[in-house]
Amino acid sequence: MSRYPSARIDLAALQHNLQQVRRYAPASKIMAVIKADAYGHGVIEVAKALQQSDGFAVARLSEAIRLREQGLTLPITIFEGVSSREEWQLVATHALTPVIHQQCHLDNLLEADLSQPIPFVWLMLETGMHRLGLPAEQVNQLISQLGQKIHLVNALGLMSHFANSDLYHDTRNQQQLSAMQRLAEQTGLPVCMANSAAIINLPESHYDWVRPGLMLYGASPFADKTGFELGLQPVMQLVSQLIAVQQLQPGDQVGYGGQWTADKPIRMGVVSIGYGDGYSRHLSNQAEVLICNHRVPVIGRVSMDTVCINLDSCPQAQLGDEVIIWGTHELAVEWLAEKAGTIPYELLTCVMPRVQREYLHG
Numbered sequence: 001m002s003r004y005p006s007a008r009i010d011l012a013a014l015q016h017n018l019q020q021v022r023r024y025a026p027a028s029k030i031m032a033v034i035k036a037d038a039y040g041h042g043v044i045e046v047a048k049a050l051q052q053s054d055g056f057a058v059a060r061l062s063e064a065i066r067l068r069e070q071g072l073t074l075p076i077t078i079f080e081g082v083s084s085r086e087e088w089q090l091v092a093t094h095a096l097t098p099v100i101h102q103q104c105h106l107d108n109l110l111e112a113d114l115s116q117p118i119p120f121v122w123l124m125l126e127t128g129m130h131r132l133g134l135p136a137e138q139v140n141q142l143i144s145q146l147g148q149k150i151h152l153v154n155a156l157g158l159m160s161h162f163a164n165s166d167l168y169h170d171t172r173n174q175q176q177l178s179a180m181q182r183l184a185e186q187t188g189l190p191v192c193m194a195n196s197a198a199i200i201n202l203p204e205s206h207y208d209w210v211r212p213g214l215m216l217y218g219a220s221p222f223a224d225k226t227g228f229e230l231g232l233q234p235v236m237q238l239v240s241q242l243i244a245v246q247q248l249q250p251g252d253q254v255g256y257g258g259q260w261t262a263d264k265p266i267r268m269g270v271v272s273i274g275y276g277d278g279y280s281r282h283l284s285n286q287a288e289v290l291i292c293n294h295r296v297p298v299i300g301r302v303s304m305d306t307v308c309i310n311l312d313s314c315p316q317a318q319l320g321d322e323v324i325i326w327g328t329h330e331l332a333v334e335w336l337a338e339k340a341g342t343i344p345y346e347l348l349t350c351v352m353p354r355v356q357r358e359y360l361h362g
């Protein structure tokens with residue numbers, strides 16, 4: 001293995017998780033969400049491993065064009081949409097599937113003189129999230145505006161996004177679902193609503209297309225459940241190496257700010273990973289790592305390139321030993337996220353480019 005931190009990406013686990021999505025939502029098509037470099041896993045390799053899905057989704061036009069340039073031909077939805085006539089032409093050229101969530105996006109489309117039609121457009125409607133979405137009352141008007149340019153857009157669907165689908169009994173979920181159900185009945189158009197949490201928790205929301213992100217990568221969207229309990233397998237295993245060992249005496253302080261003090265003689269280790277790799281500084285004095293099959297605590301502050309660990313319970317640990325940072329059932333990224341006061345989405349997407357990705361079972 002390399003001396004520096006690396007992220008092992010298990011493509012067989014990714015495919016297993018895609019099959020799990022099919023089990024949860026057997027009647028729906030799957031739009032695999034691979035925005036933000038596939039949640040830090042490497043978008044091209046992940047997309048190539050997910051060709052059994054029915055389409056992809058990214059946040060931005062540049063992400064979608066990059067996938068087309070790499071030869072990926074499945075439909076690609078662009079959540080943030082496109083806002084100029086030039087961008088609409090790029091959408092047409094690359095046969096992409098944008099979301100329209102602002103009236104000006106639609107106006108630009110209607111004014112564009114496209115060289116070829118666009119295969120599919122999603123109307124993003126406001127049902128209660130209050131982020132991206134057009135007023136649901138305007139749906140008929142929007143559809144008829146698009147209908148004037150039927151030669152520009154081959155097909156149309158409705159999209160909306162849950163605010164609280166990770167909360168089991170939140171009343172807002174039912175309100176958003178009822179709003180979407182009315183729109184679906186009123187228009188008869190295909191609907192796409194469910195993210196990972198809704199795929200697992202709200203089967204009524206599956207409709208024609210589902211949009212899993214986090215669950216594909218094997219992590220749980222729920223605070224009280226692990227991916228393992230949901231039948232998912234972690235895709236990323238972040239590992240590094242023990243690069244130094246020191247003997248500390250009582251009273252010795254570890255690292256910047258002296259945030260940890262030895263109360264007895266201990267053996268301390270230094271692991272080559274830090275916030276410059278995406279290992280959150282909020283894990284200072286909070287996290288644990290796995291070394292020689294032992295969970296040992298992180299002590300002191302996380303530095304840019306290194307983190308210190310207490311090796312007292314693991315005397316057999318030696319220089320050069322592999323250290324698992326996250327990504328096993330014993331040390332899940334969900335647990336670390338909780339320790340850092342954040343969510344697994346953030347820890348995964350913050351793994352920096354200098355961390356080498358190694359693809360397994362490709």
Ligand SMILES: *Cc1c(COP(=O)(O)O)cnc(C)c1O
Nearest residue numbers: 033079161195196211212213214
């Ligand atoms: C990121 C995103 C998703 C995927 O959400 P997960 O919780 O990761 O499954 C689905 N829909 C939209 C609009 C998103 O932005």
